[in-house]
Structure formats: structure tokens, C-alpha cells
Amino acid sequence: MVDFSIPAHVFIYILDLFGTMAFAVTGAFKAIENKSDIVGVLLLATITGVAGGVIRDVVMGQFPNALSDPAYVAITVTSGIAIFFLYTHLKKHWNLFLKFDAIGLGVFSIIGATFAYNLVGLNFLAIMLAGVLTAVGGGILRDVFVTQVPIVFVKEFYVSASFIGILVFYFMLYFGGELYSATIIGLAITTALRLIAMKYNWNLPKVKGI
Amino acid sequence: MVDFSIPAHVFIYILDLFGTMAFAVTGAFKAIENKSDIVGVLLLATITGVAGGVIRDVVMGQFPNALSDPAYVAITVTSGIAIFFLYTHLKKHWNLFLKFDAIGLGVFSIIGATFAYNLVGLNFLAIMLAGVLTAVGGGILRDVFVTQVPIVFVKEFYVSASFIGILVFYFMLYFGGELYSATIIGLAITTALRLIAMKYNWNLPKVKGI
Amino acid sequence: MVDFSIPAHVFIYILDLFGTMAFAVTGAFKAIENKSDIVGVLLLATITGVAGGVIRDVVMGQFPNALSDPAYVAITVTSGIAIFFLYTHLKKHWNLFLKFDAIGLGVFSIIGATFAYNLVGLNFLAIMLAGVLTAVGGGILRDVFVTQVPIVFVKEFYVSASFIGILVFYFMLYFGGELYSATIIGLAITTALRLIAMKYNWNLPKVKGI
Numbered sequence: 001m002v003d004f005s006i007p008a009h010v011f012i013y014i015l016d017l018f019g020t021m022a023f024a025v026t027g028a029f030k031a032i033e034n035k036s037d038i039v040g041v042l043l044l045a046t047i048t049g050v051a052g053g054v055i056r057d058v059v060m061g062q063f064p065n066a067l068s069d070p071a072y073v074a075i076t077v078t079s080g081i082a083i084f085f086l087y088t089h090l091k092k093h094w095n096l097f098l099k100f101d102a103i104g105l106g107v108f109s110i111i112g113a114t115f116a117y118n119l120v121g122l123n124f125l126a127i128m129l130a131g132v133l134t135a136v137g138g139g140i141l142r143d144v145f146v147t148q149v150p151i152v153f154v155k156e157f158y159v160s161a162s163f164i165g166i167l168v169f170y171f172m173l174y175f176g177g178e179l180y181s182a183t184i185i186g187l188a189i190t191t192a193l194r195l196i197a198m199k200y201n202w203n204l205p206k207v208k209g210i
Numbered sequence: 211m212v213d214f215s216i217p218a219h220v221f222i223y224i225l226d227l228f229g230t231m232a233f234a235v236t237g238a239f240k241a242i243e244n245k246s247d248i249v250g251v252l253l254l255a256t257i258t259g260v261a262g263g264v265i266r267d268v269v270m271g272q273f274p275n276a277l278s279d280p281a282y283v284a285i286t287v288t289s290g291i292a293i294f295f296l297y298t299h300l301k302k303h304w305n306l307f308l309k310f311d312a313i314g315l316g317v318f319s320i321i322g323a324t325f326a327y328n329l330v331g332l333n334f335l336a337i338m339l340a341g342v343l344t345a346v347g348g349g350i351l352r353d354v355f356v357t358q359v360p361i362v363f364v365k366e367f368y369v370s371a372s373f374i375g376i377l378v379f380y381f382m383l384y385f386g387g388e389l390y391s392a393t394i395i396g397l398a399i400t401t402a403l404r405l406i407a408m409k410y411n412w413n414l415p416k417v418k419g420i
Numbered sequence: 421m422v423d424f425s426i427p428a429h430v431f432i433y434i435l436d437l438f439g440t441m442a443f444a445v446t447g448a449f450k451a452i453e454n455k456s457d458i459v460g461v462l463l464l465a466t467i468t469g470v471a472g473g474v475i476r477d478v479v480m481g482q483f484p485n486a487l488s489d490p491a492y493v494a495i496t497v498t499s500g501i502a503i504f505f506l507y508t509h510l511k512k513h514w515n516l517f518l519k520f521d522a523i524g525l526g527v528f529s530i531i532g533a534t535f536a537y538n539l540v541g542l543n544f545l546a547i548m549l550a551g552v553l554t555a556v557g558g559g560i561l562r563d564v565f566v567t568q569v570p571i572v573f574v575k576e577f578y579v580s581a582s583f584i585g586i587l588v589f590y591f592m593l594y595f596g597g598e599l600y601s602a603t604i605i606g607l608a609i610t611t612a613l614r615l616i617a618m619k620y621n622w623n624l625p626k627v628k629g630i
Contacts, residue, residue, distance in 0.1 A: 031573060032627045039580040040573040043552075058479055059268055059277075067479075070545045087627045125280045132253075140355070145560070147357055147569055153241060153250040160249040207242045207297045269478055269487075335490045342463075350565070359567055363451060363460040370459040417452045417507045 008180045015187070016111055017075055019104035024049035024076040025097050027142045028083035034146045038084055044142060045080035046073055052137030056112050056130050060119055098198060102161075106191030109135040109162040110183050113169050117179075124170055131166040132159060135190075157197035165190025218390045225397070226321055227285055229314035234259035234286035235307050237352045238293035244356045248294055254352060255290035256283055262347030266322050266340050270329055308408060312371075316401030319345040319372040320393050323379050327389075334380055341376040342369060345400075367407035375400025428600045435607070436531055437495050439524035444469035444496035445517050447562045448503035454566045458504055464562060465500035466493055472557030476532050476550050480539055518618060522581075526611030529555040529582040530603050533589050537599075544590055551586040552579060555610075577617035585610025 027048025031041040050066040050073065057064040066072040083090060090097075112134025116126040136152045136159055143150040152159045169186030173179065196202070237258025241251040260276040260283065267274040276282040293300060300307075322344025326336040346362045346369055353360040362369045379396030383389065406412070426434075447468025451461040470486040470493065477484040486492040503510060510517075532554025536546040556572045556579055563570040572579045589606030593599065616622070 034569055034574065035626055036573045037577075037580070037626050039583060043556075043579055044573060054479065059264065059274060061271075061273055061481075063481055064479060067546050067549060073545055073549075084627065125283055126277050129277060129283075136253075144354055144357075144564055145570055145573060147564075147567055149244055149357055150355055153246045153254060153355060154244065157247075159253055160247070163249060206245055206247050207294065269474065269484060271481075271483055335493055336487050339487060339493075346463075354564055354567075357567055359454055360565055363456045363464060363565060364454060367457075369463055370457070373459060416455055416457050417504060 019107035022100035022104035024079040049076035102194040106187035161193035229317035232310035232314035234289040259286035312404040316397035371403035439527035442520035442524035469496035522614040526607035581613035
């Protein structure tokens with residue numbers, strides 16, 4: 001049960017910062033594995049943590065939230081420094097960070113979808129694109145910058161989990177559901193699907209014989 | 211001869227959707243060749259089909275057309291699904307798709323140029339950049355996301371065909387030509403140059419001995 | 421001593437065009453080394469020279485300066501043509517161009533920072549992000565487009581030099597310093613740090629044993 005002694009928007013905000021941390025951590029790991037120095041690590045951690053949201057804001061014509069609220073960059077920089085100095089201790093917990101990443105995926109998908117909903121209403125296309133863009137934008141840039149094919153294009157059930165959670169979010173609103181319930185259920189579904197996909201090594205169909 | 215029994219703007223719109231389909235198809239092929247699952251294929255097809263236009267809209271400060279009109283993403287998703295299920299049958303028609311791609315190049319170049327012309331008037335720089343960005347933006351992202359050097363930087367006469375068509379478009383307007391004629395002639399020139407370049411394997415000069 | 425017989429803003433503008441030239445030259449070199457034809461060389465030179473500023477303008481919600489003032493693209497195209505035809509003579513001066521690039525780094529860092537300062541005032545986050553984005557955006561795209569890990573993530577003391585110069589710029593303004601002095605000192609520090617780092621092969625700490 002969610003503890004409703006804190007207001008809904010504060011709960012979402014904390015999850016957002018947590019997701020930013022989780023994404024920043026994956027960026028810091030990739031930078032270190034590519035022999036970045038400390039500033040390069042902070043830069044890639046920050047890009048991975050905030051770029052999805054910045055791209056969404058810019059595409060939607062809004063001033064980027066991550067530039068107005070210093071909490072996001074404070075989180076990415078702190079995460080980057082922590083990973084840099086504790087890398088050898090923390091790299092054995094990589095699987096834990098992948099679970100954090102699944103939470104980040106759920107949170108970012110639904111925060112992006114909610115952003116579009118607040119801006120243009122119940123428009124399926126805008127909600128889906130804003131949600132997916134927020135969720136995968138940072139990770140795509142992270143992987144491209146270390147010259148890997150972004151995992152969202154090749155990893156089992158990554159963007160698909162985002163897609164399904166946003167779909168449920170949309171239809172809950174469509175059928176008159178309350179925004180807060182749709183938010184919690186949408187993000188729980190995306191995160192749960194991603195965690196289950198990792199655990200059971202789910203694969204979507206691919207073209208055979210490539 | 212163009213059949214004027216349909217209005218000009220409808221004709222352009224149909225060409226735009228056709229170009230979106232052609233670009234989406236090239237994105238779907240690349241994703242499949244990189245072992246993407248079905249959702250990865252749809253994502254790369256969509257990015258390849260609409261990203262050029264979205265980048266142009268965002269740079270020019272407009273709300274992205276591809277988010278207002280669901281026809282574009284409907285086309286990229288349908289194309290992605292079709293290629294995914296028919297890949298083994300369709301891959302032998304790759305040369306046909308390259309011809310479609312040449313049509314897409316012509317259409318997107320001139321639609322981008324027209325967009326800038328409607329927004330800022332007869333400004334050479336804006337017309338050229340908006341046209342080239344629309345034409346090559348999606349293809350650059352497609353290639354970068356599968357970690358290849360974008361073909362626009364290395365392929366014979368690709369962005370050059372876009373450049374020349376937009377140049378003709380600009381000068382026709384500059385000398386008082388009608389927008390519709392400039393549009394048709396500009397896109398025909400870009401498409402024809404690209405087709406001829408493919409057929410005769412044209413190469414522009416490169417620096418020797420690299 | 422700076423010659424104050426020319427007004428401050430003209431001096432900054434000349435430095436800006438010089439930085440654009442320096443960045444465009446590095447883009448042209450990379451394109452030629454990747455066997456681009458002449459149009460590919462011009463395209464990558466232009467992207468490297470202006471993309472950092474365009475991304476900054478777009479993120480900040482402004483119409484891109486490089487689309488309003490044709491001087492920038494005129495410079496990148498001219499630089500691209502010059503490098504294309506003189507490559508074999510000029511490549512032995514690569515070290516000279518790296519020094520130009522250090523000037524570009526300083527100029528772009530502080531011009532980006534000033535842009536944010538004029539737009540949103542003494543906001544550390546916006547000033548730092550706009551400065552760094554302007555300075556490294558073009559170089560990141562250049563390297564990604566030739567499928568290399570961007571040097572800003574791996575090269576000794578590149579983005580760090582930008583960071584420190586902007587920090588000094590910010591604190592000079594914070595303590596009531598004049599904008600013009602902060603500009604000159606900030607860019608001199610970034611450029612000097614980068615030049616010294618190149619000369620003495622400075623390295624920031626990296627995680628050991630990767």
C-alpha cells in the first residue's frame with residue numbers, strides 16, 4: 001500500500017528524482033567502462049538522467065523542467081560522483097541498478113504521458129510519444145555516445161514495457177479513471193513487466209535467420 | 211503530366227505520406243538487420259519516417275506536425291509491421307525501396323523548404339537548412355542508432371540531390387515563379403538526380419589518398 | 421591587451437565567427453577522413469560549427485541565431501571548401517587547428533553562458549548548461565556521426581576546461597563584476613586551460629582497472 005500521508009504530487013516527485021538517479025547511475029557506469037574521466041562521467045550521468053525529459057519538453061514547446069529545478073542535475077551529479085568513487089564496490093550490484101532502472105522506466109513513461117495529457121488533453125498520439133520519448137530518450141543518447149546500438153532497439157521487452165504501461169494509463173483516463181490512480185497503475189505495470197521480462201528473459205518475436 | 215483533378219495540397223499531402231512510408235521502410239529494414247524485436251522495429255521505422263520533420267518543426271519553433279496529425283505515425287507503424295512480417299519476401303525488393311527512398315528524399319526536401327518559405331519568406335538560409343534537415347534528419351538518426359556512419363555523409367550524391375532541388379525551388383520563387391510549380395519541379399529534380407546517381411553510380415570528388 | 425578601438429560586442433562577434441571556423445575545420449577533417457564527398461564535408465563542417473548554438477537556442481526556446489545570421493553558415497561552408505581542396509597541405513597543421521579549437525571552446529562556452537544570463541539572469545544551472553551545451557554540442561554530433569565516442573567524454577580536460585571558465589564567469593557576475601570583463605576572463609581561462617592540458621597532456625583521475 002502506498003502511504004497516503006504524503007500528498008500525491010510529492011510522491012510522484014520523489015519517484016521522479018529516484019528515476020533520475022537510476023538512469024544517471026547507468027550513464028555513469030557506461031562512461032566509466034569507456035574510460036571517461038570524472039567530468040565525462042558527470043556529463044554522461046546527467047545526459048542519461050535528464051535528456052529524455054528535456055527532449056520531451058523541447059518537442060512540446062516548453063522550457064525544460066530540468067533547467068528550472070536544480071534538484072535533477074544535483075541528483076545526476078551526486079550519483080555520478082558516488083559511482084565514480086565507489087565503482088569497484090558497486091559494480092557487483094549492477095543487477096540491483098537494473099531493477100532501479102526498471103523503476104525509472106515506469107516513472108518516466110508515465111510522467112511523460114501525464115505531461116502531454118496536461119498540455120493537450122486525451123490525445124493518444126501525444127501521450128504515447130511523450131511517454132516513450134521521456135522513458136527512452138536518455139538511454140538512447142547514453143548508448144549512442146558510447147557507440148553501442150541503443151538497448152531499446154535490441155533488448156527484450158524494454159520499450160514494450162513502457163508502451164503497455166502508457167496504453168493502460170491512457171485507457172484508464174479514457175474511461176473516466178482518476179489521474180492519480182492511472183499514474184500509479186501505469187507506472188506499476190511498466191516497472192513490473194520490465195522486472196518480469198528481466199527475470200524470465202522474455203523475448204519478443206524477431207525476424208528469423210538475419 | 212500531373213493530374214490536376216485532385217487539388218495541389220492533397221497531391222502534396224499524399225506524396226508526404228508516401229515519403230514517410232518509404233523512409234519508415236528503410237528504418238524497419240535496418241532495425242531487423244540489427245536483430246530488433248517487433249517494438250524496436252516500429253520505433254526505428256517511426257523515428258526514420260518522422261524525425262526529420264519533427265527536428266525541423268522544433269528548430270523552427272513550431273509544434274511538431276507528426277504529433278498533431280496521426281496519419282504519419284499510423285503510416286510508419288503499418289509500414290514497420292508489414293516489413294517485419296514480410297521481411298524475407300521483401301528484402302529481394304530492396305532496390306525498389308531505394309527508389310521509393312529517392313521519392314521520399316525529393317518530397318521531404320521540398321516540403322521542408324516550403325515550410326520555411328511559409329514561415330519566414332524568401333530567406334535562402336532558412337529554406338535550405340529546413341529542406342535539408344527534413345530530408346536527411348530521419349536517415350541520420352536511423353544510421354547513428356545502428357552505429358553506422360550516416361549514408362548522407364558518405365553516399366554518392368544523396369544530400370547533394372536534396373541541395374540542388376532546393377536551390378532550383380528557391381530560384382524559381384525568387385524569379386516570381388508560382389509555389390506549386392516550384393514545388394513539383396524542385397522535388398522532381400531531387401528525385402531524378404538521386405535515381406540517376408544510383409543508376410550510373412555517380413560520385414562527387416573526394417580527397418584522394420585518405 | 422585587447423584593442424578597445426573596436427567595440428566590445430564586435431570583438432565578441434569576431435571571436436564567435438573565429439570559433440565557428442575552428443569547429444567547422446575539425447568537422448571537415450573528420451568528414452574527409454571518413455571518405456565523405458564535398459557535400460558531406462560541407463554538411464559535417466556546418467553541423468560541427470553551428471549545432472552547439474542551435475541546440476542551445478532551441479532548448480532555451482529561441483529562434484536559432486545561425487538561421488537568422490547567414491555569416492555563420494557562410495563561414496562553415498567556406499572553411500569546408502578550403503579544407504577539402506587544401507587537405508593534403510593542411511593536415512600537417514592539425515596541431516594548429518587544435519589550438520584554434522581551444523579558442524573555439526572558450527568562446528562558445530562563454531557565449532552560451534552569456535546567452536543564458538541575458539535570458540534568465542544569474543541562474544547557475546541555466547548558465548552552466550547553456551555554456552557547456554554550446555561548447556560541446558557540435559563536437560559531440562561530429563564524433564557520433566563518424567561513429568566515434570565523443571572526445572568530450574574521453575579526452576583529457578576538454579569539457580572540464582569549459583566548466584571551469586564558466587564557473588569563473590558566473591562568480592565574477594555574482595560578485596558584481598562587469599559582463600564584458602567576465603566574458604573575456606572566462607573565455608581566456610577555458611582556452612588557456614585547454615591549451616595547457618594539451619601541452620602537458622593533463623589527465624583527470626579515471627577509475628582504475630577498467
